[in-house]
Amino acid sequence: MISKPGLSNNGAIVDFAVIGSGIAGASVAFELSASGASVIVLEAEDHPGYHTTGRSAAFYMAAYGNDVVRAITLASKSFYQSPPAGFCEYPLLRPCGAMYIAREEQLPQLHALYQRVSRLLDNVEIVDKAFVLSKVPELKSDYVAAGFWEPTSMEIDVAALLEGYIKFAKRQGVEFVFNAQVKSLQFSREHWVIGSSAGQYQAKHIINAAGAWGDVIAGLAGARSVGLVPKRRTVCIVKSPDNIDVRGWPLTLDIDEDFYFKPDGGNILITPGDETPMEPMDAYPEEIDIALGVERFQQAVGIKVNRVLRTWAGLRTFVKDKSPVVGFDSKVPQFFWLVGQGGYGIQMAPALSKIAASLAINRGIPQFDTAMRVTADSISPARI
Ligand SMILES: Cc1cc2nc3c(=O)[nH]c(=O)nc-3n(C[C@H](O)[C@H](O)[C@H](O)COP(=O)(O)OP(=O)(O)OC[C@H]3O[C@@H](n4cnc5c(N)ncnc54)[C@H](O)[C@@H]3O)c2cc1C
Incomplete structure (x- = not known):
């Protein structure tokens, strides 16, 4: 076939151009192509998952x-437990449990969380100090008063999830183009013309899965901002003492999310739970946040941190109500939002991508085998 001048992809007009190849873009490309649509994914970086997903x-x-997040997370569980055959080599989830902890003065927040979620989740419980210490023996006994225990919390193999979506999307005919930063979007004669650093593409619909850059992409398309705020979160991995085996610890979170920690191999992952508003960017950690994380960890746990092994930061991007933004724009034609996943975009990805694909092909919200319902209104860009 002869390429049309100035147009990549042989000038073909695909059904959907997905902008971004983090977990949102990869998973929705998989779901859209599974329904028979032709899809191209344009990613600014040279590999998938470089920003928040990684x-x-x-x-x-x-x-x-x-x-809303809880309902989508619960609806995702069946995919995690039984992904399509050949999707990944090992299970996507590893049981670890999660323990929210509270000091005496934080007990009201602990009970408030229990009140809110115990009607939805039958396996959560408020546990006493002795139970908390049996799970994390290195916590200081004069620090913690009680805990909220979610035994079925899991660790996700994010790399395997992303890889599985991309592998299966490619098998279904999706083309992934890297080093393809989208720079212009023009709607002309029923379809979009997309200018990118890898050339020009054409698509009937745009799926905006650009994470922290979601409002920037909207601006290129002439759509109104939904008020996305990327918030930096800092992480460090610290060396655990040679005489302490941390591998059996659950994920342990301060009830106000002022810090949390979990085992990372034989070492310890710590975050100060920071939420610093930022412009979209390649986020990097600030010394002060690392020091804060270590200090809060040491206040709660009887372990002195001697060595920080690795640090990073990423942007968790929210709108005001902290629910994701999924659906067609109300003004700009054939422009679909899939943004605002905040700090939950991985755990929600399986169900959120099914919802997004189903809405994008005008089939409405799919049914899930869970008690909590997700409504189109609760995630629609029109609510903002
Ligand atoms: C420290 C930290 C801890 C977290 N922990 C968890 C957790 O435990 N569980 C959980 O579920 N979630 C967690 N999250 C949140 C989760 O990582 C995000 O919600 C999710 O990764 C968002 O995925 P995304 O695909 O929307 O964004 P991204 O992964 O950022 O992908 C967006 C992509 O769009 C591309 N892009 C942007 N502009 C353009 C353009 N103009 N042209 C082409 N491409 C473009 C970017 O290069 C990027 O690759 C955490 C986040 C952080 C930072």
Whole structure:
């Protein structure tokens, strides 16, 4: 076939151009192509998952986030437990449990969380100090008063999840183009013309899965901002003492999310739970946040941190109500939002991508085998 001048992809007009190849873009490309649509994914970086997706703490916790997030997280579980045959080599989830901890003065927050989620999750419980210490013996006994225990919380193999989506999307005919930063979007004669650093593409619909850059992409398309705020979160891995085996610890979170920690191999992952508003960018850690994380960890745990092995930061991107933004723009034609996943974009990805693909092909919200329902209104860009 002869290429049309100035147009990549042989000038073909695909059904969907997905902008971004983090977990959101990769998973929705998989779901859209599974329904028979032609899809191209344009990614600015030279590999998938370079930004937020590659920088997460990788946990699946059903109690985390608001009720919309919880419903989508719960609806994702069946995919995690039984992905399509050949999707990954090993299970995507590893059981670890999650323990929210509270000091005496934080007990009201602990009970409030229990009140909110115990009607949705039958396996959570408030546990006493002795139980908390049996799970994390190195916590200082005069620091912690009680805990909220979610035994079925899991660790996600994020790399395997992303790789599985891309592998299966490619098998279904999706083309991934890297080093393809989208720089212009023009709607002309029923389809979009997309200018990128890898050439020009054409698509009937745009799927905006650009993470922290979601409002920038909207601006290129002439759509109104939904008020996305990328917030930096810092992580460090510290060396655990040679005489302490931390591998059996659960994910342990301060009830106000002022810090959390979990085992990382034989070492310890710590975050100060920072949420610093930023412009979209390649986020990097600040010394002060690392020091804060280590200090809060040492206040709670009887371990002195002697060596920081690795640090990074990533952007968790939220709108005001902290629910994701999924659906067609109300003004700009054939422009679909899939942004605002905040700190829950990995755990929600399986169900959120099914929802997004189904809405994008005008089939409405799919049914899931879970008690909590997700409504189109609760995630629609029109609510903002
Ligand atoms: C420290 C930290 C801990 C976290 N822990 C968890 C957790 O335990 N569990 C959980 O579920 N979630 C967690 N999250 C959140 C989760 O990582 C995000 O919600 C998720 O990765 C968002 O995925 P995304 O695909 O929307 O964004 P991204 O992964 O950032 O992907 C967006 C992509 O769009 C591309 N892009 C942007 N602009 C353009 C353009 N103009 N042209 C082409 N491409 C473009 C970018 O290069 C990028 O690759 C955490 C996040 C952080 C930072």
